Amino acid sequence: MSRGIQDSANSDESSVKRLCEQLLDQQPQAQVLLERLLSRPAGRKEGNAFAAIRMGRCSACHLNVAAVRLQQAKSGEFINCASCARFLYFETR
Numbered sequence: 151m152s153r154g155i156q157d158s159a160n161s162d163e164s165s166v167k168r169l170c171e172q173l174l175d176q177q178p179q180a181q182v183l184l185e186r187l188l189s190r191p192a193g194r195k196e197g198n199a200f201a202a203i204r205m206g207r208c209s210a211c212h213l214n215v216a217a218v219r220l221q222q223a224k225s226g227e228f229i230n231c232a233s234c235a236r237f238l239y240f241e242t243r
């Protein structure tokens with residue numbers, strides 16, 4: 151009954167690649183931090199360098215994102231989570 155859950159790990163991987171490109175296009179200086187985050191042991195299929203902002207929180211560690219930074223993210227900028235250091239992006243869905 152509970153079968154049928156689709157694991158979309160592969161498409162997540164390509165979306166991480168796209169996020170990397172967007173980030174470096176926007177903030178070339180972020181490369182060092184990005185590489186550091188990507189080299190952390192992988193525990194999540196979304197990758198451990200990026201997390202979407204959901205309900206105003208980091209979807210990885212659930213820390214509230216400050217309103218000012220939320221605005222930045224909404225305008226398409228990547229921001230860093232103050233707690234887990236992931237690059238946060240606003241999910242447009």
Ligand SMILES: [Zn+2]
Nearest residue numbers: 208211231234
């Ligand atoms: Zn976080």
